[in-house]
Amino acid sequence: MNIYDIAKEAGVSISTVSRVLNGKRNVNAETRRKVEAVLTAHNYVPSAIAQGLVSRSMRTVAVLMVDVRIPNYARAAHVVESECAHRGYNVLMCNTGTVHSDSMRYLEILSRRQVDGIIMIGSVYSELIDSPSITNLTQRIPCVVANGKLPGCYSVLIDDFAGIGAAVEHLVEKGHRNIAYFKDMGTDSARRKLNGYQAAMRRHGLEPYVLEGESSLEGGMEGAARFLEDRRGCTAMVCGEDITAAGMVKAFVQKGFRVPEDMAVTGYNASLYARICEPTLTTVDNRPEMMGLMSAQLLSSLMDGQTERCASITVQPALVVGKST
Amino acid sequence: MNIYDIAKEAGVSISTVSRVLNGKRNVNAETRRKVEAVLTAHNYVPSAIAQGLVSRSMRTVAVLMVDVRIPNYARAAHVVESECAHRGYNVLMCNTGTVHSDSMRYLEILSRRQVDGIIMIGSVYSELIDSPSITNLTQRIPCVVANGKLPGCYSVLIDDFAGIGAAVEHLVEKGHRNIAYFKDMGTDSARRKLNGYQAAMRRHGLEPYVLEGESSLEGGMEGAARFLEDRRGCTAMVCGEDITAAGMVKAFVQKGFRVPEDMAVTGYNASLYARICEPTLTTVDNRPEMMGLMSAQLLSSLMDGQTERCASITVQPALVVGKST
DNA sequence: TTGAAAGCGCTAACAA
DNA sequence: TTGTTAGCGCTTTCAA
Numbered sequence: 001m002n003i004y005d006i007a008k009e010a011g012v013s014i015s016t017v018s019r020v021l022n023g024k025r026n027v028n029a030e031t032r033r034k035v036e037a038v039l040t041a042h043n044y045v046p047s048a049i050a051q052g053l054v055s056r057s058m059r060t061v062a063v064l065m066v067d068v069r070i071p072n073y074a075r076a077a078h079v080v081e082s083e084c085a086h087r088g089y090n091v092l093m094c095n096t097g098t099v100h101s102d103s104m105r106y107l108e109i110l111s112r113r114q115v116d117g118i119i120m121i122g123s124v125y126s127e128l129i130d131s132p133s134i135t136n137l138t139q140r141i142p143c144v145v146a147n148g149k150l151p152g153c154y155s156v157l158i159d160d161f162a163g164i165g166a167a168v169e170h171l172v173e174k175g176h177r178n179i180a181y182f183k184d185m186g187t188d189s190a191r192r193k194l195n196g197y198q199a200a201m202r203r204h205g206l207e208p209y210v211l212e213g214e215s216s217l218e219g220g221m222e223g224a225a226r227f228l229e230d231r232r233g234c235t236a237m238v239c240g241e242d243i244t245a246a247g248m249v250k251a252f253v254q255k256g257f258r259v260p261e262d263m264a265v266t267g268y269n270a271s272l273y274a275r276i277c278e279p280t281l282t283t284v285d286n287r288p289e290m291m292g293l294m295s296a297q298l299l300s301s302l303m304d305g306q307t308e309r310c311a312s313i314t315v316q317p318a319l320v321v322g323k324s325t
Numbered sequence: 326m327n328i329y330d331i332a333k334e335a336g337v338s339i340s341t342v343s344r345v346l347n348g349k350r351n352v353n354a355e356t357r358r359k360v361e362a363v364l365t366a367h368n369y370v371p372s373a374i375a376q377g378l379v380s381r382s383m384r385t386v387a388v389l390m391v392d393v394r395i396p397n398y399a400r401a402a403h404v405v406e407s408e409c410a411h412r413g414y415n416v417l418m419c420n421t422g423t424v425h426s427d428s429m430r431y432l433e434i435l436s437r438r439q440v441d442g443i444i445m446i447g448s449v450y451s452e453l454i455d456s457p458s459i460t461n462l463t464q465r466i467p468c469v470v471a472n473g474k475l476p477g478c479y480s481v482l483i484d485d486f487a488g489i490g491a492a493v494e495h496l497v498e499k500g501h502r503n504i505a506y507f508k509d510m511g512t513d514s515a516r517r518k519l520n521g522y523q524a525a526m527r528r529h530g531l532e533p534y535v536l537e538g539e540s541s542l543e544g545g546m547e548g549a550a551r552f553l554e555d556r557r558g559c560t561a562m563v564c565g566e567d568i569t570a571a572g573m574v575k576a577f578v579q580k581g582f583r584v585p586e587d588m589a590v591t592g593y594n595a596s597l598y599a600r601i602c603e604p605t606l607t608t609v610d611n612r613p614e615m616m617g618l619m620s621a622q623l624l625s626s627l628m629d630g631q632t633e634r635c636a637s638i639t640v641q642p643a644l645v646v647g648k649s650t
Numbered sequence: 651t652t653g654a655a656a657g658c659g660c661t662a663a664c665a666a
Numbered sequence: 667t668t669g670t671t672a673g674c675g676c677t678t679t680c681a682a
Contacts, residue, residue, distance in 0.1 A: 018677060053675080
């Protein structure tokens with residue numbers, strides 16, 4: 001059932017039907033009623049694709065992230081979706097994984113689809129190759145990178161450097177001097193956190209001690225085991241993720257250490273993991289909701305044609321004190 | 326830059342350009358090269374919207390769920406997205422919340438958008454009003470409900486009844502006789518779990534004892550406090566969610582109970598929460614990935630026009646034994 | 651207030 | 667092998 005059929009049945013032209021559909025005022029009340037009757041009788045729904053061809057927009061935004069199962073991404077994506085929905089946009093969920101070529105493939109598809117905007121959540125996207133096809137994309141479609149940077153894109157950044165710094169400061173205030181850091185694998189954001197730890201330690205004239213491991217519960221537990229073989233007098237452990245911190249706590253407790261009395265631990269993300277952990281983790285709220293909100297708002301104004309000259313916004317994380325320090 | 330411009334610049338007709346774009350074989354090799362040169366020179370990307378108008382499909386699938394931040398939904402949605410992506414479909418993420426009218430609004434929007442299929446994940450959608458507009462929708466668009474039923478839709482069900490039953494059986498085998506159940510709020514699925522508990526208790530001639538509370542860590546902790554005021558000799562607590570079970574364990578441990586020696590606890594979902602919990606939870610894997618996979622496969626075959634006469638598939642959950650029992 | 655007609659950017663049948 | 671033409675279902679001038 002399309003607009004022609006409606007028009008025929010109502011005995012009017014398609015323009016009139018279109019006017020009724022779009023609530024234009026220049027329609028005779030009687031005509032309008034007649035058309036509306038036919039419309040509801042057939043449960044008519046206009047084709048958004050056809051409308052999209054005319055308006056050159058399907059009112060669609062894409063959210064790229066490594067994996068929606070990671071709570072931090074889910075939290076940010078959730079806000080983005082709700083913000084976009086309020087503005088009449090639907091959101092395509094793209095779980096790109098960490099392989100660059102897969103992200104590129106997604107971007108290519110989104111480019112054909114003529115999405116109205118793209119939000120990439122996560123620092124992995126900072127590492128995308130600066131190819132001509134990507135430049136072509138970012139020139140045609142407004143892009144916002146959350147927690148990362150990409151040439152031609154606007155950014156909403158989290159000050160992870162300061163976030164980890166706050167955790168270290170908190171431990172120093174509590175009297176700790178030998179503070180270790182557990183770095184998780186690979187990303188740009190993990191590197192910024194490491195830098196934040198090192199800078200904070202340096203500020204206090206303390207010796208950094210860095211362990212590295214997988215970003216998972218097991219990674220944290222395994223890291224704790226390695227750490228305990230040579231803890232270099234450390235009384236505190238700063239982790240780059242709540243999940244690794246939870247693993248640390250679990251391993252420490254299982255080996256008979258008391259947390260925080262024998263070993264203090266901090267996490268990162270202020271996730272549910274931190275609250276489930278016993279004792280609850282002191283952690284850093286990196287505010288994924290705020291990040292998602294600002295990304296969506298920025299994208300929205302870009303889609304409205306505002307070429308803001310503010311290339312990036314920075315969100316400040318906040319320390320959340322739990323019982324693990 | 327559209328197909329006309331390309332045609333003009335290459336000195337051919339738009340049909341020829343279209344043929345080249347779609348890799349048709351009836352194009353002169355020389356002509357093809359000429360067109361391709363123009364194509365790449367302009368970094369041309371065909372409009373998926375225009376193609377969609379012709380094919381009446383934007384190759385889009387929608388996933389409805391209450392909230393992507395709930396791990397179980399995220400796990401299912403992730404599989405759905407990856408399955409759909411493999412088949413050339415993109416996935417719209419719709420966080421509907423628990424309010425029916427909001428879900429209805431989403432369905433209406435998706436209907437206009439002419440999505441190719443809809444997957445609703447969660448038993449809340451069983452409670453949607455059976456209005457004419459919904460019937461109209463499900464008649465035009467293939468719909469699959471995961472863990473729920475809706476007239477006119479195919480279903481992939483989880484046997485939560487058996488899942489909770491398995492947890493009870495496990496406790497009975499361990500020698501427990503007085504086993505309480507913590508029911509979380511509202512949904513159809515929560516009711517099925519409760520039924521599973523009651524049936525399993527009846528099977529063994531045991532007296533059910535049901536507490537109810539909010540589906541959150543705090544809900545579990547608060548439930549534990551209420552429970553301990555009058556535990557009726559119970560030595561075990563079956564919970565409908567890992568997160569409430571984690572709250573229970575936390576509260577028990579904080580009050581000096583040993584888990585599982587003084588009080589055994591089981592969860593549901595086999596989530597990361599269960600593994601973070603100390604001791605790790607005995608839980609039930611309700612296999613959201615399998616559910617997502619089967620939903621996507623079912624939807625896929627429906628979209629291919631196969632009107633399967635198998636109206637519903639049931640997935641069996643599996644007990645995962647941890648240290649909390 | 652209404653209708654006719656020209657697009658939007660593509661595909662596909664039919665002719666040449 | 668190539669081009670012409672008629673849609674796909676809508677919006678939007680421009681006339682009437």
